[in-house]
Amino acid sequence: MITKVRDSFNRQEFMSFLGAELVASEEGMCEIRIPYNKSLTQQHGYFHAGVVGTLADNAAGYAAYSLMAEDSSVLTVEYKLNLLSPAEGDYLHCRSNVIKRGRTLSVCRSEVFGVTAKSEKLCAIAQVTLIELANTADNDNKGKS
Amino acid sequence: MITKVRDSFNRQEFMSFLGAELVASEEGMCEIRIPYNKSLTQQHGYFHAGVVGTLADNAAGYAAYSLMAEDSSVLTVEYKLNLLSPAEGDYLHCRSNVIKRGRTLSVCRSEVFGVTAKSEKLCAIAQVTLIELANTADNDNKGKS
Amino acid sequence: MITKVRDSFNRQEFMSFLGAELVASEEGMCEIRIPYNKSLTQQHGYFHAGVVGTLADNAAGYAAYSLMAEDSSVLTVEYKLNLLSPAEGDYLHCRSNVIKRGRTLSVCRSEVFGVTAKSEKLCAIAQVTLIELANTADNDNKGKS
Amino acid sequence: MITKVRDSFNRQEFMSFLGAELVASEEGMCEIRIPYNKSLTQQHGYFHAGVVGTLADNAAGYAAYSLMAEDSSVLTVEYKLNLLSPAEGDYLHCRSNVIKRGRTLSVCRSEVFGVTAKSEKLCAIAQVTLIELANTADNDNKGKS
Numbered sequence: 001m002i003t004k005v006r007d008s009f010n011r012q013e014f015m016s017f018l019g020a021e022l023v024a025s026e027e028g029m030c031e032i033r034i035p036y037n038k039s040l041t042q043q044h045g046y047f048h049a050g051v052v053g054t055l056a057d058n059a060a061g062y063a064a065y066s067l068m069a070e071d072s073s074v075l076t077v078e079y080k081l082n083l084l085s086p087a088e089g090d091y092l093h094c095r096s097n098v099i100k101r102g103r104t105l106s107v108c109r110s111e112v113f114g115v116t117a118k119s120e121k122l123c124a125i126a127q128v129t130l131i132e133l134a135n136t137a138d139n140d141n142k143g144k145s
Numbered sequence: 146m147i148t149k150v151r152d153s154f155n156r157q158e159f160m161s162f163l164g165a166e167l168v169a170s171e172e173g174m175c176e177i178r179i180p181y182n183k184s185l186t187q188q189h190g191y192f193h194a195g196v197v198g199t200l201a202d203n204a205a206g207y208a209a210y211s212l213m214a215e216d217s218s219v220l221t222v223e224y225k226l227n228l229l230s231p232a233e234g235d236y237l238h239c240r241s242n243v244i245k246r247g248r249t250l251s252v253c254r255s256e257v258f259g260v261t262a263k264s265e266k267l268c269a270i271a272q273v274t275l276i277e278l279a280n281t282a283d284n285d286n287k288g289k290s
Numbered sequence: 291m292i293t294k295v296r297d298s299f300n301r302q303e304f305m306s307f308l309g310a311e312l313v314a315s316e317e318g319m320c321e322i323r324i325p326y327n328k329s330l331t332q333q334h335g336y337f338h339a340g341v342v343g344t345l346a347d348n349a350a351g352y353a354a355y356s357l358m359a360e361d362s363s364v365l366t367v368e369y370k371l372n373l374l375s376p377a378e379g380d381y382l383h384c385r386s387n388v389i390k391r392g393r394t395l396s397v398c399r400s401e402v403f404g405v406t407a408k409s410e411k412l413c414a415i416a417q418v419t420l421i422e423l424a425n426t427a428d429n430d431n432k433g434k435s
Numbered sequence: 436m437i438t439k440v441r442d443s444f445n446r447q448e449f450m451s452f453l454g455a456e457l458v459a460s461e462e463g464m465c466e467i468r469i470p471y472n473k474s475l476t477q478q479h480g481y482f483h484a485g486v487v488g489t490l491a492d493n494a495a496g497y498a499a500y501s502l503m504a505e506d507s508s509v510l511t512v513e514y515k516l517n518l519l520s521p522a523e524g525d526y527l528h529c530r531s532n533v534i535k536r537g538r539t540l541s542v543c544r545s546e547v548f549g550v551t552a553k554s555e556k557l558c559a560i561a562q563v564t565l566i567e568l569a570n571t572a573d574n575d576n577k578g579k580s
Binding site: 008011012013014017018038039040041042043044048049050051053054055057058073075076077078079080081082083138139 | 198199225283
């Protein structure tokens with residue numbers, strides 16, 4: 001587990017609000033999961049697409065962040081998500097890998113699986129572009145307090 | 146306000162969990178907003194990109210749904226989101242319009258603004274593809290209970 | 291017509307190969323068109339989606355480039371294209387506008403129309419992300435000679 | 436080599452115009468390459484991003500088409516392309532695989548490589564959504580003659 005990734009993850013209030021857990025963080029890779037909870041569903045009882053997108057984006061951000069300089073911060077430039085099948089299961093598991101680490105931009109690929117005790121089904125894939133902000137500490141809180 | 150849109154919105158647990166409000170629903174258009182809440186933030190205190198994406202996707206879904214047959218349901222096929230500036234403000238406001246309504250697929254454009262009493266700033270734009278599922282009632286809950 | 295845009299356009303061999311014409315270039319905007327030609331078609335006789343994508347990408351690139359510093363060069367980071375209806379007509383006309391000009395990245399929206407003497411039909415929309423490469427002259431040919 | 440793919444490919448005038456070759460076509464997979472040619476370049480002498488996008492889209496279309504019913508036709512719904520490094524080499528080689536084959540929609544992932552005698556470098560990745568049009572023969576030319 002990469003320390004700066006875990007620390008940043010823990011500073012994201014939205015992650016704990018969703019009940020998300022940082023499962024793995026290595027150089028160029030990140031895994032996050034979210035257990036099923038009725039609060040996270042859309043009208044048919046599946047995980048909401050917004051939850052799926054959040055996972056895909058966030059895991060990509062931390063996969064990219066793991067390779068960045070210590071005094072850099074990461075921001076998502078854009079992401080594109082294809083929803084392949086209903087997001088259902090005991091939890092959603094997302095794995096993201098850095099495909100290209102550039103000087104300024106990184107591109108990651110994320111896969112989101114719906115998982116039960118018996119099965120694991122790919123329910124979404126994403127391509128995510130991230131930017132490295134040099135000399136911008138991740139814990140420099142600019143928001144409201 | 147289109148009744149079937151309001152009803153479907155109210156069935157999405159994730160919307161009330163986020164504190165989202167359906168602000169407007171007309172034929173081919175939908176507006177949703179989410180007030181600022183610390184629970185929705187990323188590490189810098191801005192709205193999390195996942196919240197922004199959720200808004201862009203969901204408003205698009207209901208813009209498209211408003212034009213669909215009464216016995217049809219809507220699903221997001223994919224969306225692509227560009228984050229243009231930090232998502233900050235008293236609330237996020239998203240407006241989505243149907244650009245193309247096809248026989249099976251619809252394409253919408255969503256814009257997300259960060260709004261305060263004094264200003265409104267475009268913080269994200271999205272292109273969203275939706276599919277119409279004929280003879281699939283929106284309130285046919287297939288999920289867990 | 292912005293001179294540096296016209297000059298760069300004229301250096302793109304692929305544009306003349308396709309028969310593309312730079313129709314308009316202003317600050318933050320660009321228009322390019324391509325007359326119908328059987329060589330540009332797919333199996334049904336419509337303009338090939340690759341031609342549509344080329345237009346959407348290239349017009350975006352020059353819309354963004356028009357706002358960049360004189361000694362900067364532009365590169366496409368990524369683009370996402372929705373094909374809305376068959377690309378047919380006497381020519382394709384693409385208009386692209388800068389939605390956000392950032393310090394490093396710009397985001398443009400492109401629209402491609404199929405045009406005849408009697409009609410103009412929107413056939414594709416795109417979101418395009420471009421990067422400004424400082425101190426990299428556009429005419430610095432790094433390719434084969 | 437799947438016959439209907441090869442036949443459709445041969446009906447695309449744009450492919451021969453670009454000098455593209457269908458290298459492989461199997462169930463759920465397709466490979467296309469394009470040799471370097473000055474006519475295909477942008478201002479720096481690299482392959483134009485439009486050529487890269489054309490490859491990514493077209494290989495995806497035929498990967499999906501290979502799994503469709505005999506009397507079906509394929510259309511691209513949308514694609515999203517990330518350009519990772521300059522598209523250079525003796526030729527571009529694109530491989531696309533079907534990630535999800537749905538009843539109506541398919542989603543493919545394409546990778547484009549710049550290849551020389553000595554090296555192979557990933558220069559672009561794409562996610563592509565395709566739709567199956569039932570009872571629409573691929574050789575039913577609706578275009579101009």
